[in-house]
Amino acid sequence: MNQNELKQAVAQAAIDHIVPQLKQESIVGVGTGSTANYFIDALAGIKHSFDSAVASSEATAERLKSHGISVLELNVVPHMSFYVDGADETNENLHLIKGGGGALTREKIVAAVAETFVCIADESKLVDVLGEFPLPVEVIPMARSYVARKLVGLGGEPEWRQDFVTDNGNLILDVYGLDIVDPKGLEQQINQLTGVVTNGLFAQRPADILFLGTTQGVKTLHR
Ligand code: 5RP
Numbered sequence: 001m002n003q004n005e006l007k008q009a010v011a012q013a014a015i016d017h018i019v020p021q022l023k024q025e026s027i028v029g030v031g032t033g034s035t036a037n038y039f040i041d042a043l044a045g046i047k048h049s050f051d052s053a054v055a056s057s058e059a060t061a062e063r064l065k066s067h068g069i070s071v072l073e074l075n076v077v078p079h080m081s082f083y084v085d086g087a088d089e090t091n092e093n094l095h096l097i098k099g100g101g102g103a104l105t106r107e108k109i110v111a112a113v114a115e116t117f118v119c120i121a122d123e124s125k126l127v128d129v130l131g132e133f134p135l136p137v138e139v140i141p142m143a144r145s146y147v148a149r150k151l152v153g154l155g156g157e158p159e160w161r162q163d164f165v166t167d168n169g170n171l172i173l174d175v176y177g178l179d180i181v182d183p184k185g186l187e188q189q190i191n192q193l194t195g196v197v198t199n200g201l202f203a204q205r206p207a208d209i210l211f212l213g214t215t216q217g218v219k220t221l222h223r
Contacts, residue, residue: 004034006122006213007086011038013211013218014084014118019046026050027077029110030064031085032057032103035120039084040064054080056110057103058167074110083114087121087207088133088200094119094207094223095183099136099200102166108198111205119207123214130183134159134174135190136200141171143195150193151175154186170197 001009018028030040030053040060043053044067052070054077055061061071085107089097096119098104111117137158139147144160151158156175164172180186183203190199210221 001213001215003122003124007035007120008038009218010120010122010211010213011035011042013220014039014120015042015046017118017209017211018082018084019049021081022046022050024049024051027052027054027072027080029054029080029083029114030056030060031083031107032060033086033101035086035122036060036084037063039120040067040069043067044069054110056085056107057101060103074113077113080110080114082116082118083111084118084120085111087119087125087202089127089130090119090121090125090207090210091127091130091183092221094210094221095130095201095203096207097130097133097135097200098202099138099172100133102136102161102164102172104136104200105138105166105168105198108202108205111202116209117205117207119210121210121212123212126212130180130201131178134176135178135180136161137173137175137190138166138168138170138197138199139173140195140197144171144173147193147195148173151190154189168197
């Protein structure tokens with residue numbers, strides 16, 4: 001199986017996991033990226049089993065709508081059973097790095113609301129220690145240089161993601177060189193920097209279940 005086939009397999013595993021638990025009134029949160037796109041395409045096949053979706057990005061909203069899936073604004077959703085999304089890295093505790101696609105803030109908000117966060121990823125994303133993938137940090141534009149200096153102080157090497165503006169009108173600093181042995185602590189520390197909207201560590205709210213695509217089949221990891 002190639003990487004795309006692994007992504008497709010975990011997307012289908014997420015569908016198989018949620019379908020028995022969906023009700024007509026259920027709302028499904030949907031992530032962003034190539035793995036999430038396979039999930040959206042598979043979700044179209046069961047669109048009559050739930051009410052609506054909440055999108056974690058404009059791109060995801062467009063794709064959902066193109067399949068005829070109703071998309072709600074998060075503010076009108078009091079309860080969400082599932083959030084399904086990919087990741088850039090995961091450790092065995094299901095702490096994640098996300099934001100390679102720049103949608104980390106909305107992804108984190110939707111994940112916070114969801115009862116169950118289902119992560120879908122191919123085996124290349126599983127690491128012992130997070131940080132080989134540069135950690136995305138969303139910043140208010142005028143705070144970019146200030147936050148970058150502070151991130152250097154934390155031992156990172158921030159790079160401004162060129163020609164990229166988030167759906168929230170902000171910028172991304174990709175932080176290289178971090179050896180993230182305390183994901184929860186670092187998540188909190190970076191979020192406390194003035195001018196940071198949020199960072200791509202999902203450790204305080206990790207995934208609850210991970211479907212990992214491997215050449216031996218889809219493995220299921222629980223937190
Ligand atoms: C977007 C994300 C994605 O989930 C992450 O980048 C993984 O993407 P892909 O499924 O394309 O590998 O966090 O902000």
